Amino acid sequence: MTKITRCRLGGLATTSVLILTLTACGGGDDGKDDFTKPKQNADVTFSGDPIKVMTFTPYDTDTINFKAALDVAEGARVAINNDGGINGHELQVVPCNEGADPNKAAACARKAVDEGVSAVVGGFSANGDTILPILEKAGIPWIAPPVISAAELTSKFSYPIVPGVIAQAGLAARAAQDDCDTIASVQYDLPSADSVKKLADLGLASEGHGPAKILRVPPTTTDFSSVAQEVSEYDCAVMSLPSGPLVGVATAGASLGSKTKFYAFPGTLTDSAISQAAGTLDTAVTLSPFPPASDGVWDDAKKAVGPMTDEENGGWSYMSYQSTWVGYQLLESVLKDSDDVTAAGVKAAFDAASDVDAKGFVPALDFTQEFPAPNLNRVFDRQVVFLGIEDGELTQDGDYVDLSGSLTPAS
Numbered sequence: 001m002t003k004i005t006r007c008r009l010g011g012l013a014t015t016s017v018l019i020l021t022l023t024a025c026g027g028g029d030d031g032k033d034d035f036t037k038p039k040q041n042a043d044v045t046f047s048g049d050p051i052k053v054m055t056f057t058p059y060d061t062d063t064i065n066f067k068a069a070l071d072v073a074e075g076a077r078v079a080i081n082n083d084g085g086i087n088g089h090e091l092q093v094v095p096c097n098e099g100a101d102p103n104k105a106a107a108c109a110r111k112a113v114d115e116g117v118s119a120v121v122g123g124f125s126a127n128g129d130t131i132l133p134i135l136e137k138a139g140i141p142w143i144a145p146p147v148i149s150a151a152e153l154t155s156k157f158s159y160p161i162v163p164g165v166i167a168q169a170g171l172a173a174r175a176a177q178d179d180c181d182t183i184a185s186v187q188y189d190l191p192s193a194d195s196v197k198k199l200a201d202l203g204l205a206s207e208g209h210g211p212a213k214i215l216r217v218p219p220t221t222t223d224f225s226s227v228a229q230e231v232s233e234y235d236c237a238v239m240s241l242p243s244g245p246l247v248g249v250a251t252a253g254a255s256l257g258s259k260t261k262f263y264a265f266p267g268t269l270t271d272s273a274i275s276q277a278a279g280t281l282d283t284a285v286t287l288s289p290f291p292p293a294s295d296g297v298w299d300d301a302k303k304a305v306g307p308m309t310d311e312e313n314g315g316w317s318y319m320s321y322q323s324t325w326v327g328y329q330l331l332e333s334v335l336k337d338s339d340d341v342t343a344a345g346v347k348a349a350f351d352a353a354s355d356v357d358a359k360g361f362v363p364a365l366d367f368t369q370e371f372p373a374p375n376l377n378r379v380f381d382r383q384v385v386f387l388g389i390e391d392g393e394l395t396q397d398g399d400y401v402d403l404s405g406s407l408t409p410a411s
Contacts, residue, residue, distance in 0.1 A: 038304060040078050047088035051341040052115060053331070055093060055123040055324065056108040058100035066124045068308060069324050070095045073122065075305030076328035086335050093121075102130045109134035118343045119143050121331055122324025128152045141347045144327025146320050150375065158378045159350050159367060161330065161358075162266070162289050162323055166379060168196055169406040170287055171238050171263040172203030172212065174386060178285075180236035180261065183209070186227075186249070187240045189216035200238050205409040212238065217245070224248035225256075232258035239264045243273040243314070250280040261285070270314025271393055285397070287384045289362050290326065292394040293317040297360045301325045317394060326361045333357045363400055373407070 059067035077093045085091055094115050096108035105127035112120060113134065120142040125131060128142075128149030135142060136157045145152045147164035163170070175183050185200045187193040193216060201211045215230050215237075228249050231237050239246050239262050246268050253260060262284040269286040271293065291297050293316035301316075302308070305325070308315040316322070331346075334353045338345060356365040363383045370377040382403040387394045 037075065037306065038078050038082070041082045044082060044084065046081075046085050046090040048085075048339070048341070050090045050092050051086055051335075051346075052092040052094060052117045053119045053121045054096055054108070054112045054115065054117045055121055056096035056098045056105070057124045057320075058098050060097065061100045064100040064124075064126070066313060066318075066320060068313065069123050069321060071308070072301070072305050072321050072324045073328065075301070076325055079300065079304040080328065080332050086332050086341065087338055089341050098125050098127060098131075100126065102127045106130050106134060112140060113138040118341055118346045119331065120145075122320070122327035124320045128158075132157060138343070139347065140343045141350060143331055143346075143350070144323045146323065147379075153376050153378050155378065157347065159380065160378055161326060161362065161365065161381050162319060163287075163382055163384060163403055164376075164379055165196070165199060166376065166382065166403050166407065167266050167287055167384070168199035168238065168240065169203030169206070170384060170401075170403040171265070171285070172200040173206050173406040174203075174285060174287070175236045175238060175261075175263050176204050176207035176209040178236070178261070182234045182236075183212045184215050184231055184234040184237040184260075185212040185240070186215045186217060186231060186237050188219045190219065196240055202409070203406040206406050208410040217241065221245070222248075224252045228252035228256060228258060231260050232256055234260055236261045236263060239268070241265075241268065243268045243270055247273050247277045247281070250277050250284070254280040267314075267319040269387070269389075269394065271317040272314050274389055274392060274394070282389050285386055285388055286394070287386050288319065288322075289381050289384050290319070290322050291361070291385065292387055292396055293322070294393055294395070298322075298325075322361075326358070329359050329361065330356065330365070333359065371404075 055073035057066045057069035058064045073093050077091050080091050096111055098105040098108045105125055109131045122144045124146050126148050129151045132151040132155045141157045141159060143159045144161045145158055147160045147162050152158045152160060185197045187196055197214045217227050231249055232253050237260050246264055264284055264286040266286055266288055269284055274281055333356060334349050338349050350367050354366040354368045358365055362381055365380060367380055371379045383400045384403055385400055386397045388397040
């Protein structure tokens with residue numbers, strides 16, 4: 001990465017405010033009445049002390065409900081233990097409801113300390129800036145955090161496996177590659193909006209394209225007709241809005257005859273959003289570090305957890321559920337030859353882990369090399385696939401690409 005690129009990236013971690021608005025939407029219970037969850041095999045024996053981890057997520061709140069993350073964690077626990085555990089150590093999972101509240105999130109983090117967990121794995125929280133200082137003090141790593149807070153992008157105890165905010169640059173670069181002439185960057189009108197646009201503009205510059213036009217949307221908007229009218233004046237729009245508003249803009253635009261193509265922030269273009277949009281998002285593009293939920297790589301997860309009928313949050317297409325499952329697979333992979341399953345041992349194993357077998361969910365990972373960009377140094381996984389829509393569901397469009405190139409202006 002060139003010096004000029006590193007300078008231009010400074011301060012972009014403020015986009016955590018925006019990421020919260022993208023992910024904090026909707027919720028509901030799973031309702032998997034017809035699925036019988038696999039149980040831990042009582043005949044399996046373990047040779048070492050148990051390894052205890054925590055997964056926390058908000059539920060039973062008026063705004064954010066991602067309880068299904070705990071189903072993913074439980075399914076992963078049973079599957080790993082039925083396969084002999086982690087190098088002979090039985091995996092134990094402590095769930096915690098962080099309540100979409102910084103005080104409750106801090107209580108979960110303190111519970112992790114009190115319970116003596118060796119790691120936090122996956123889950124969802126918008127309160128990473130509250131959680132990580134508590135975990136750091138106790139020496140507890142967080143494997144596969146959702147990458148919403150600034151701390152998750154910088155803390156030496158954070159091991160993300162999603163690209164976070166740099167996805168914005170990748171989506172904008174893809175729009176330029178798709179020969180979009182006029183491009184809008186559609187943001188909620190938040191303090192982070194200008195920083196997010198800088199990332200989009202970096203992606204455009206990497207393809208020799210001029211800057212996007214920022215369109216600011218009041219966060220309280222429920223009627224998207226006027227927004228859709230503005231967006232319809234552009235060939236393409238990089239959409240940094242949650243799933244509901246994304247659908248609202250797309251459907252309102254269709255009624256106006258708009259032909260604008262949407263490039264949706266990761267996690268917002270879910271199977272349920274596609275269904276709700278009733279065909280108006282069929283040309284949309286998004287990206288993900290993981291193959292789409294329909295890919296066979298998820299078959300074992302679905303057998304262990306169930307059909308994930310949490311449709312309001314996107315079911316198996318929701319990135320935080322995917323990331324939680326993959327986080328547990330990485331925990332097993334990185335510790336497969338480790339006898340030290342304390343928090344210090346887990347952190348040391350991840351710090352030394354290069355060419356990590358990610359079991360087909362992502363290309364091999366290297367946790368020994370940080371990303372040379374201020375405030376983004378913990379972005380380890382910059383390899384993504386682009387996803388389009390075919391027959392009403394997300395499908396992979398091409399091979400993995402490295403987002404790092406989207407942050408370097410074209411020479």
